[in-house]
Amino acid sequence: MKIAIIGTGNLGSSIAKGLIKNKSFTSLYLSDKNTSQVNEFVDEAYVTITNNNAAAVENSDVVIFALQPRHIEGVLKEIQPLITEEHVVMSVAAGFSIAKIEAILGEDKHIIRVMPNTAISIGKSMTCLSANLVGQLKIELAKTIFNQLGTTMVIPEEQIQAATVICASGIAFWMRLVRATTQGAIQLGFEAEEAHQLALQTCYGAASLLKESGRHPEAEIDRVTTPSGCTIEGLNEMEHQGLSSSLIKGITASFEKINQIKNS
Numbered sequence: 001m002k003i004a005i006i007g008t009g010n011l012g013s014s015i016a017k018g019l020i021k022n023k024s025f026t027s028l029y030l031s032d033k034n035t036s037q038v039n040e041f042v043d044e045a046y047v048t049i050t051n052n053n054a055a056a057v058e059n060s061d062v063v064i065f066a067l068q069p070r071h072i073e074g075v076l077k078e079i080q081p082l083i084t085e086e087h088v089v090m091s092v093a094a095g096f097s098i099a100k101i102e103a104i105l106g107e108d109k110h111i112i113r114v115m116p117n118t119a120i121s122i123g124k125s126m127t128c129l130s131a132n133l134v135g136q137l138k139i140e141l142a143k144t145i146f147n148q149l150g151t152t153m154v155i156p157e158e159q160i161q162a163a164t165v166i167c168a169s170g171i172a173f174w175m176r177l178v179r180a181t182t183q184g185a186i187q188l189g190f191e192a193e194e195a196h197q198l199a200l201q202t203c204y205g206a207a208s209l210l211k212e213s214g215r216h217p218e219a220e221i222d223r224v225t226t227p228s229g230c231t232i233e234g235l236n237e238m239e240h241q242g243l244s245s246s247l248i249k250g251i252t253a254s255f256e257k258i259n260q261i262k263n264s
């Protein structure tokens with residue numbers, strides 16, 4: 001598979017890292033105006049680092065656009081004459097619809113919106129996929145690529161904005177929860193490094209329990225909360241302070257913002 005990534009910033013370089021780790025390509029073009037985030041791959045076999053977007057497109061079958069929403073339109077217009085009916089065009093740009101891509105490249109092109117998160121660099125992304133009519137013929141190919149880099153879910157395009165908030169922004173939300181737990185642990189007397197390790201492994205254990213047992217979070221909570229114990233005391237105080245409510249409000253605020261980006 002000949003893959004190009006146009007835009008190798010935070011997400012593009014994370015995708016590149018994941019692909020290179022798995023060696024899941026026959027050639028990989030990494031194209032950016034500023035290639036500093038992928039210079040570490042300069043000696044990798046079958047990897048070309050360039051600032052020539054056109055060369056990357058011409059030498060690839062799958063082209064992943066990892067550009068900011070304000071840049072993608074200009075770049076798509078530039079490379080439009082080079083996109084053929086053989087290419088599979090993938091875009092990770094938040095809020096940039098399939099209709100907008102079709103308006104530039106044509107409805108006859110394979111177009112797939114891909115919404116991964118930065119955990120793709122270590123093969124642990126939750127990646128949502130939506131395709132246009134023609135692109136649906138290539139959805140299995142997209143699943144093959146992104147299943148090697150985590151887990152995929154094919155969803156209707158109307159849900160891509162919500163998936164962006166839960167899965168892509170979600171990485172930042174979970175990071176903040178880990179940090180807050182670390183701050184609490186420091187206040188209880190642990191050194192910062194110890195506190196971080198305690199918070200991280202406990203978070204990992206909680207996620208793994210849910211994944212491996214398939215049980216509901218409340219069922220796992222019931223196994224921890226000793227009657228009149230310290231866990232229920234802490235949980236109830238967190239809820240009095242609005243823990244669940246603040247998370248839900250943050251998620252809906254993020255969703256409102258992404259819909260403004262979409263409509264701008």
Ligand SMILES: NC(=O)c1ccc[n+]([C@@H]2O[C@H](COP(=O)([O-])OP(=O)(O)OC[C@H]3O[C@@H](n4cnc5c(N)ncnc54)[C@H](O)[C@@H]3O)[C@@H](O)[C@H]2O)c1
Nearest residue numbers: 007008009010011012032033066067068069092093094168
């Ligand atoms: N960062 C995330 O966690 C994440 C997750 C999901 C989706 N996204 C989406 O991915 C896209 C990229 O986000 P990011 O955080 O990687 O942004 P970024 O700014 O880190 O990366 C964008 C890259 O595009 C490059 N670029 C700009 N104009 C270019 C051009 N004409 N030709 C070639 N390269 C050009 C920039 O130099 C930069 O390296 C955004 O649309 C964002 O909504 C990001």
